[in-house]
Amino acid sequence: MDLSRLYAQLEFDRLLELAAGHCQSEAARQRLESWKVSFERETIQRNLDETTEAARLLEEKFSRDGLGFSLLPEDVGFLAHFGAGMEPERDDIIHLSELLEVCTQTTRRLRKLSEHKYPTLSERLARFVDVDQLAKRFKQTFAPDGEVRDNASSDLKLIRSRLTKLQVRIEQKIRGLIKKRAPDTAEELHLSIRNNRLTVNLPVGMLRSFKGMIVDYSASGASVYLEPEEVVELNNQRQELFLEEETEIRRILQHFGAEVVAQDDALRGDFELLVQLDIIFGRARFSHAIGGVRPEIAADGEMHLVRARHPLMLNEFVPETVSFGPENELIISGANAGGKSLLLKMMGLFVLMSYSGFFVPADEGTSIGLFDSLWVDITDEQSVLNNLSTFTAHLRFLEGLFAHLARKPADAPLTLVLIDELGTGTDPEEGAALGYALMEHLLTRPVKVAVTTHYDLIKTLGEKQANCKNVSMGFDEANMQPTYEVLEGLPGKSFAFDLAAGQGFSPEVLKRAKELVASGETSFADAVRSLRAKQAQLEQEKGNLMRERKSQQQASEKLKERQKAVARREIELRKRMEALRRDFEAVADAFLAEARKEISQRLRSSKGRTGLEVGSRFSADFRKQKENLLANLEESLGLTPPSAVSPSANLTAGTYLQLPTLGIAGEVLRIDEKKDKLQVLSQGKRITLSLVEVRKLLLEAAQLKDAREGIPHTPEITARERAKLGSQLDASAVSRQLTTAHQLDLHGHTREEALPKLEKFISDAIYRDFDTVMIMHGVGTGALRAFVHDYLKRSEYVDSFRDASTQEGGKGTTIVDLK
Known part of the structure; x- marks a missing residue:
């Protein structure tokens, strides 16, 4: 496989010249222009990975202007001038200065790359040898213009x-x-x-x-x-002083030269790495300039080009989509100057670009097959220069191809073969027969073949062989112009007569030519025309169907979005309601403090009633006003009264849950069936309850409602179970609802110390309108507990009290219900 001829036939050499212009150093430009493509899978993937990471790095961290590679010298031959017995010239010193500058700058900017985000580039950078000390010594010894500094030595x-x-x-x-x-x-x-x-x-x-x-x-x-x-x-x-200076400078150069020689391998290795990095970033810039995407590499050899554009004709090229999937052979036909050869070249060019690490100008979804080699037969001037006829050149090409297929390993990837104008260069009938026979033979070999042709005999293979596919280039018959669209599954018509007529060709000659065309060929052309018409009709119907389906999907998606929006608004309004409720209650608590004066006035004017009765009556009036105000607030927000959850309904996150017996109402945040847990947001607090207990409580509430409405039902839980459940839920509710203000800790107090605190605590609880409080006195000898219980028995504000359950703190705590 002659790479230079392959590059020329596919114009890859021109593309490399353009891409080289995006490198910064002359060394990288020369290397890229003489690039040798590799067909090894690991190398291909690494090339693409490096370009991907470089493009991301340019986008995220550095401008596309570069990383200072422009300072790199063309080569490192100057390093030999620093050897023993050699005296470097000023240009050699400046070249070394530039190389050291790029080394230190690159390591400073790229050494700290994330290995996770840039694994391939990090692997390359890990090979860098640190030459910072040599760079430091250089700056101490030489000025920017290459002259030896005065301070290079004390003698100098x-x-x-x-x-x-x-x-x-x-x-x-x-x-x-x-x-x-x-x-x-x-x-x-x-x-x-x-x-x-x-x-x-x-x-x-x-x-x-x-x-x-x-x-x-x-x-x-x-x-x-x-x-x-x-x-x-x-x-x-x-x-004499000049001679002394020259001698000292020579000594300094020899000493520094020895340091350079010691770092010779490191400098040469770093230079190679820097040139490769410049090439990689050059590929990334070029890929960005042509609007390229990274192609997938398909091990099975399938190729799918999605809206592909020729990289050398971006502005005037009509995007083409072609699929060369499981088929072994692709036959491209169509009108003259309709783009057949250009499509064939672009397929080969995309392979070389992808294997070299370039992105290809196409849309996402483009994939390139993995091949062991690429064989291209496109008639060029080289054959003429070598005194070869077109047909002889074709035979030489096939001879080399068969030799390659004979020696390739059985487990090697497929070979990609691209042949332009198969069967030309000899008698048309014999050429068509030879082309047909060749295509039949290649179906049995490990190859993927794409050919262009005008021969109808060869086109029939696409209809006869399952692993052979016809595609054609679109042609506008009304305007007699190629559309350059790739039409899948149909052979193309050459439109030679039509094009000749359009160019003013002699009508008499055309008439005679049509008479000479065999009837079989005319029938084939008519069949092709009929197939193209049917395909156009099917494409139109397919387009209508797709548009209708898309319209339905959009309508369905809009409905779902509206439903989601309503649900989100409901939840948001609930949250706003909870926030407003908390703000209102805070204001109400403040109002209660102000209302003490009014209570005092009522006490003075009351006759035959205790202060607690007056306060309780006032509190009841106030609660009723507060509830009415909250109801009006919900109505103003557009919220419907939350309905109780059915016991048979599935509790899910987002459900609005009401448990009046626990004083809980809010949105269900999370449900864990395995751990029997339900978390609800009520009054700004996250409360965790037993899922089983909540469901039982919902069931009891439903049965109670049915009983009120006269609906008979069968009890599902016994009275004992209800009592047990009630005590558990009461204990759970008390422990969750009692805040620090609801608690009094008397641990370690004597009765004399406890009494004033107990009196103030009960008094404050009454004024704050607390229903239940908790007094923690401990177990100890029981004396403090007995003192607290005795006080509670005599207090006119206490409705009842009891020892706390185990969950609430046990006998060391007393739960007090206030009047």
């Missing part, structure tokens, strides 16, 4: 300091001579360096005014560069 710093001072001394000496010997022209004369010696530039006519040695002449010969005899010795000292 001293030499250059002496040079600077000596040069100032020489310049001052020469300027003094000029002022002394040529005061009138002192401003016109200037110092210059010739042959690395400080001189004065003099007109030839002024030579007698100065004594010294002529070092050089000007280009015109009108002036000379004279080294005055007074500075000759100083210039000699300057030369």
Whole structure:
């Protein structure tokens, strides 16, 4: 398989040139332009994974402008100049500076990538060898322009300091001579360096005014560069210092060169990794530029192109969808210049792009088969240049293909074969027969074959063989123009006569040509025309059906959304109601405090009634007003009174639950059948109850309602069970409803200490309109418990009291019901 010819036939070489323009370094551009595609599955997947991760990284973290790879040198041949006995040039030093800069910048920006999010890139980056120390030494040794820094060594710093001072001394000496010997022209004369010696530039006519040695002449010969005899010795000292500087610089370069040589393998390896990264990010940028999607790689060799566009003709290309699924052979036919060859080329081009890690310009759902190789036979000028006829070139191609199939392993993936204009280049009848026979033979070999043809005989294979499929390129017969649409399952008509007529071809010639066409061929063309008409009708009916189905789905979805919206509004209103209820009760509690004055006034005016009777009557009046106000509030929010849940109904999350005996009303949040748990949101609190107990309580409520309405029923639970259930639910309700304000803890108190607290606690409870409170006194000797019970017996505000159940705290706690 000649890759260079394959690339040229499918124009993959042109695509690589375009993609290379998205790389930043010249090294990466050259590598990508000379890319060698791999047909190994692991390599293909890794290439696509790397492009995927690079595209995500560019999108999320870095701009598409790049990561500084543009500084990379074209190659690392300059590293050899740092070896023993070698002296690097300034360009070598600058190339090394740029390589070290990219290494440190890349590791700084990419080393901390998430291995979970960028596994493939992280694997590459893990191969980087740290050269930060070498980069640090470089910056200490060299300036950005490649010159050795003064501080590269203490000796060099001293030499250059002496040079600077000596040069100032020489310049001052020469300027003094000029002022002394040529005061009138002192401003016109200037110092210059010739042959690395400080001189004065003099007109030839002024030579007698100065004594010294002529070092050089000007280009015109009108002036000379004279080294005055007074500075000759100083210039000699300057030369000696230059020699010392050169020797020290050479020593520094040799020492640094040894460090570079020690890191030679690391630098070369890092360079290769950086070039590969530049290629990967270049692929990602190019894939984004062409609107590409990542194709799936199908191990079974199936290809599905969804609205595919040719990457070299994006603006003018009509998207094409073609499915080359379980079939072994695909026959593409249709009108001349209708896009058959272009579709065939695009199929091959998409394979090369995908295998090289490029995304393809198509829609989601596009997949490319896995093949062991790609064989393409498209007539080109190369055959002519090699003195081969078209037919001979076809035979040479088939010879190479059969040789490949003969030696390929049995477990290797399928081979993809693309042949343009099968059977051409010889007698049409013989060519069609040879093409037909070839296609029959290839059906028995491990290949996927796609061909373009005008021969009706070859098209009949698509109707006779189950694993052979016809597709054709669409053609608008009314306007005599190709539509470039791929029509599945139908052979195409060449429309040669129609196109010729449209181009003004001679009517007499066309008439004679039609007379010469065999009747069988005419019948086949008519059959194709009939099939195309039927397919168009079916496509129209299919479109109508799909639109109707879509309309029904949309209507159903809208209804579901409305139902969900109503349910959400109901829940939201319930929550708002609960919030308003809490706010109202808070205001009501505050109001009760203010109402004490009114109670006092009523007490003064009451006759024959106790204060508790007056307070209770006032509390009852107030509760009735509060309940009426809350009912009006529900009605203003548009809420219907919540209906009690039927005992036979399924309790589900979102159900509104009312348990009057427990003082609970709210939305069911969660149900756990296994753990016998039900959680409800009531008055802003999450309350957990026994699911079995709740269902029994609902059943009793329903039976009680039936009894009131005279509906007979059969008791489902005994009186003993009801009593037991009632006590459990009462205990559960009390323990959940009593807040800190409802509790008094007298543990460790004497009777004298307990009495004032007990009196204040009961008094506050009456004023707060509490129905039930809890007094915790402990068991101990029983003295404190007896004292509390004795007080409660004598209190006019206490209706009853009892020892708490085990769940509520046992005998160490007393539950008090207030009047």
